[in-house]
Amino acid sequence: MKIALDPYMIRNTPLLELPAVVAELGYEWIELSPREDFIPFFRHPRVDDGTVAKFRKALEGAGVGISSMLPLFRWSGPDEDARQAAVRYWKRAIQISADLGVTSMISEFNGRPEDPDHSEAQFWKSMDELLPLFEREGIHLALEPHPDDFIENGYDAINFIRGINHPNVSFLYCAPHTFHIGDDAPGIIEYAGDLLTHVHLADAFDHTASSGNRYILNPPGTPARIHQHLNMGEGEVDFGELFRELDAAGFDGTLTACVFAWEEKAKESSVFMREKIGEYLATWK
Numbered sequence: 001m002k003i004a005l006d007p008y009m010i011r012n013t014p015l016l017e018l019p020a021v022v023a024e025l026g027y028e029w030i031e032l033s034p035r036e037d038f039i040p041f042f043r044h045p046r047v048d049d050g051t052v053a054k055f056r057k058a059l060e061g062a063g064v065g066i067s068s069m070l071p072l073f074r075w076s077g078p079d080e081d082a083r084q085a086a087v088r089y090w091k092r093a094i095q096i097s098a099d100l101g102v103t104s105m106i107s108e109f110n111g112r113p114e115d116p117d118h119s120e121a122q123f124w125k126s127m128d129e130l131l132p133l134f135e136r137e138g139i140h141l142a143l144e145p146h147p148d149d150f151i152e153n154g155y156d157a158i159n160f161i162r163g164i165n166h167p168n169v170s171f172l173y174c175a176p177h178t179f180h181i182g183d184d185a186p187g188i189i190e191y192a193g194d195l196l197t198h199v200h201l202a203d204a205f206d207h208t209a210s211s212g213n214r215y216i217l218n219p220p221g222t223p224a225r226i227h228q229h230l231n232m233g234e235g236e237v238d239f240g241e242l243f244r245e246l247d248a249a250g251f252d253g254t255l256t257a258c259v260f261a262w263e264e265k266a267k268e269s270s271v272f273m274r275e276k277i278g279e280y281l282a283t284w285k
Contacts, residue, residue, distance in 0.1 A: 001255065005027040005031065005257050005274070042074055044085075068142070069104070070106045075126040075130075097139055111151075113149065144174050145174075145181045154173070157181070175200060176229045178237050186241050189249055193249070201232060201277060203234050204229070206236045209236075229259050231276075239280060
């Protein structure tokens with residue numbers, strides 16, 4: 001099993017210094033999320049081959065590996081030009097991952113929840129181009145249902161991934177999205193079975209609680225989604241039942257601490273999350 005840190009809260013750390021900082025926080029693995037100087041949100045990667053090589057040496061020097069790369073592109077959006085651009089961005093991101101020796105990438109379905117049929121068609125067009133590249137480079141892709149994507153429900157996402165029917169594509173359960181994707185972590189984890197390869201760990205409040213009035217969103221009826229990525233224990237996700245089901249399922253994939261809420265105390269949060277994950281794992285059979 002890999003215990004990884006999503007270093008988004010310390011993304012302003014210079015890239016070549018990042019592995020040493022992550023090692024100081026007690027992690028051996030990084031889940032590398034978007035950075036402006038590397039692979040930014042929704043745009044073409046910004047890093048050149050020389051920097052990729054230097055980054056690989058920095059990782060080796062710090063004794064830290066990249067458990068997975070997490071690019072986010074509009075590969076299933078309604079605009080065809082944007083979809084084609086996203087595929088180009090994906091191709092470069094896959095090459096960067098291969099050059100770093102990374103064998104796992106993570107992403108979201110993207111697309112639009114109000115237009116799921118068109119989004120699915122766009123997704124398949126992108127996958128037709130990209131799956132051969134994942135195969136060629138020996139890279140696995142884990143997909144997660146995300147609030148405001150064309151697939152938001154965990155069970156639906158698992159069924160969709162089964163429909164992809166490819167050994168390189170698996171499922172990611174994101175704990176802070178629990179209340180958007182079905183509010184049934186044990187059931188979704190059990191249903192995923194061997195398809196579950198990654199779990200994101202952070203806490204969130206149940207936005208559906210108090211008759212939907214836990215959060216007041218204006219204007220009334222807005223389709224906006226809301227959730228948090230808090231330290232475990234600060235919200236309402238039941239991590240006891242989540243970890244019990246992971247234990248029962250024999251989970252041996254990647255657990256990633258992905259708190260985003262506390263940039264002013266990012267190091268303290270990262271250490272806390274590593275220790276908390278260890279406490280739960282210590283209870284496993």
